Amino acid sequence: MSRPIRVLVAKPGLDGHDRGAKVVARALRDAGMEVIYTGLRQTPEQIAEAAIQEDVDVVAMSILSGAHNTLLPKVVKLLKEKGAGDKLVVGGGVIPADDIPYLKSQGIAEIFTPGTPTSESVEFIKSHVRIDS
């Protein structure tokens, strides 16, 4: 039997809005994934370190503060530095379309903006993570 996909759901930065993160966490759970939810106001260092210890397949970050161009790439950079660059990193939240190309160039695999059906995020993760057993 193959193991479940493990996902870290994290809230980088200073906004306190986690409804979206929780809805996504719930949807991923219902899709059979193990979701590690770490709570609000995380630094990139905290997120990278948690992702390493939990050996997750996916790091999913929700951000509504506007600091996405700074914080999301920083997590990718830290993961690479620590030898854990193998993880799929995705983002979500109120992120302007104009910023998405930059984020993708920095190693964020996909950005899910408001209105995205949760099934789309689930499918994206399922089709981009390979579990070898």
Added chain:
Amino acid sequence: MDIKRGIIEGNRVALAKLITMAEDGRQEAIDIIRELYGKSGLAYIIGITGPPGVGKSTLTAGLAKMYSDLGKRVGIIACDPTSPYTGGAILGDRIRMQKLFTDPNIFIRSMGSRGHLGGLSMSTRITSRIMDIFGMDYIFIETVGVGQSEVEIADMADTTIMVLAPGLGDDIQAMKAGIMEIGNVFVVNKCDRDGADKTAREIEAMLDFNDKSAWRPKVIKAAAQADEGLDNITNAVGEHEKYIKESDIFMSKRKEHIKEEIMELATNSIMSDIMSRLPKDELNSIVDKTVNGETDPYSAANCILKPLRDRSV
């Protein structure tokens, strides 16, 4: 990456990877554990258990921080329930442990129970073994929120801390067999709330009926969120450690734990052997026959075991 070398050198990415590989039952992981097994046995294992919502994660975080401040290396295994329907899980113990995320002395691993009953995960024991090999001084194993009978933690921990909170139930609940019997230290958490003294008294009263010659579990009031009473808990753990190590209890416990570990590995191996020899349609057809009354569950079980038995003849 060379996982084995990473483990020896103290690389945390290697530790995380080895745990995943062991969870998946990969042969490489088993080989590494076998080769490095001699390094294990030095960690002191503390079980944290209790009903849902009493503050186990907050308390675990507080205690782990105290040991880390003393320069000790601490592993935390935090278990949460897996959905029996989808196989998914929300593992939320880390929410209460944010302060520890970047502590270089602390390594936290969250686990879904993945169908395992008893309050832990299938892979808790092996993960604890790996953290032990890695060189952790203390390993905290936090169970899922337990009901009245999930006592498996006592087969893994050297000291078991039973966490309760005021207002959980009357004194009759406190007399029930099962989880209330496995605590070596009792913590009445959230002691800033009404009823903490009453809960503590009820636990003490329950303990009065126990064998007087043995270790008398300590009952400690604490408020983990405010870091209140944590030093009393670590002192009580220290006293219990001293007590079991000065008597032969520590050695007999460890022996019992290793026996459980061997039996668990053997059982899992037999189960996977059975499942690998049993095509899914065949299992379904045996179930259907039992449902239709063509056979009975005992004969059905024998039928599943037949290939295994034939081989051993």
